[in-house]
Amino acid sequence: MKILVTGASGTIGKRLIEIIKARNHEGVAFLRSDVDILDEKSMHAYLDQINPDSIMHLAKSDELMTTHLLTWSKKHQKKFVFTSSYKVFSGKTVEAPYQVYDRPDGTDEFALGKIKQEDLCFEIYPDSYVVRLAWQIGKAPGGYNMLSFVQEQLKQRGVMSASKGLYLSLMFLDDTCHALIDLVESYLPGMYHLNQNDGYSFYDVIHYLKHEYQQDWIVLDDAKKFSKNDNMENNKVKVTMFSEMGMTHFE
Ligand SMILES: NC(=O)c1ccc[n+]([C@@H]2O[C@H](COP(=O)([O-])OP(=O)(O)OC[C@H]3O[C@@H](n4cnc5c(N)ncnc54)[C@H](OP(=O)(O)O)[C@@H]3O)[C@@H](O)[C@H]2O)c1
Incomplete structure (x- = not known):
């Protein structure tokens, strides 16, 4: 094609x-x-x-x-x-x-x-x-991709704020x-x-990426500031969901 x-x-x-x-x-x-x-x-x-x-x-x-x-x-x-x-x-x-x-x-x-x-x-x-x-989650920072946001946060504050109450389409x-x-x-x-996110908070996803990409990010929960469910239901197209990748819920 x-x-x-x-x-x-x-x-x-x-x-x-x-x-x-x-x-x-x-x-x-x-x-x-x-x-x-x-x-x-x-x-x-x-x-x-x-x-x-x-x-x-x-x-x-x-x-x-x-x-x-x-x-x-x-x-x-x-x-x-x-x-x-x-x-x-x-x-x-x-x-x-x-x-x-x-x-x-x-x-x-x-x-x-x-x-x-x-x-x-x-x-x-x-x-x-x-x-x-x-x-989008790329393999490295660059363009409009979640890792660019992570990089910017770390540059500005030295820590990554990721809410346990925030559910995003990722x-x-x-x-x-x-x-x-x-x-x-x-x-x-x-x-x-x-959308691959079948129920993981931003905090869970950032922890998963930290481990997968072998990064030393300091991750803080920001649930008081950012709590929202902004997740779309993936439909029809078969994609590997986060749960199938072995993502876990972090306490
Ligand atoms: N990145 C994400 O996380 C994300 C999330 C949700 C939805 N989307 C959607 O996915 C699509 C692609 O996103 P992206 O992040 O790859 O976008 P992007 O990095 O901002 O790239 C957009 C491209 O559009 C072209 N462009 C820029 N200004 C233009 C204009 N005035 N007229 C015509 N073309 C113009 C340029 O390509 P050329 O120079 O090659 O023409 C530019 O590289 C968009 O529809 C976006 O809304 C992206």
Whole structure:
């Protein structure tokens, strides 16, 4: 399968291209320098030239770029994947764990932008895949990945605050990339949640990573400041859950 990836130089996109290739597909990076992303003709001509079987739209784009990708995908009946985020939920009116059928209740600019584009996908091309991703855990700090946050905390405070009362949607970056490929290989279009956290606090996860990555982090519970269940229910796509990896609850 020829898979075109937008946002290919980003945190997830870069690794996704590598994993697409490792799985014997053709991974092509969308190059913004080669096309006017706001112009439909330019975008359609660019896509005609590449002619991918599937588009994975990871770029931090506006609605216009997304619209052009959608209209081309619909016209040619190609697979189209839009990556959204767990952040479309705020937890204010929708109770966690968030389900795919829950209407997102996020009100900040990022959430509203993502919700609008999610809706756009199904309006323009009902056979889209809309995938809400969890916060990514990479192998090392870099880009928008949980380990960058850990590194920053340690730099600023010398300790890592991780609440025993905080439940977040989290997933290892490589597993996310594999799941995105699994989706277009084997699953039907629709709304998906990709999340490996089946009930572990941020404190548990940080302890697990400390051990797995052999780090000497000092980890403190911050439950008084941060207590919230912000976890999505993983649905349909088979992923290895944290419990299956041997994660434990720390006292
Ligand atoms: N990282 C996470 O933990 C996480 C969690 C939940 C959801 N997500 C979602 O997953 C997707 C990828 O996330 P990411 O962390 O890999 O993002 P990222 O590191 O911020 O990369 C986004 C990429 O978008 C492209 N881009 C930037 N500005 C643009 C613009 N104005 N117009 C068009 N393209 C632009 C750039 O790629 P090029 O220069 O190659 O075009 C950039 O590298 C996003 O939809 C994000 O919301 C990520």
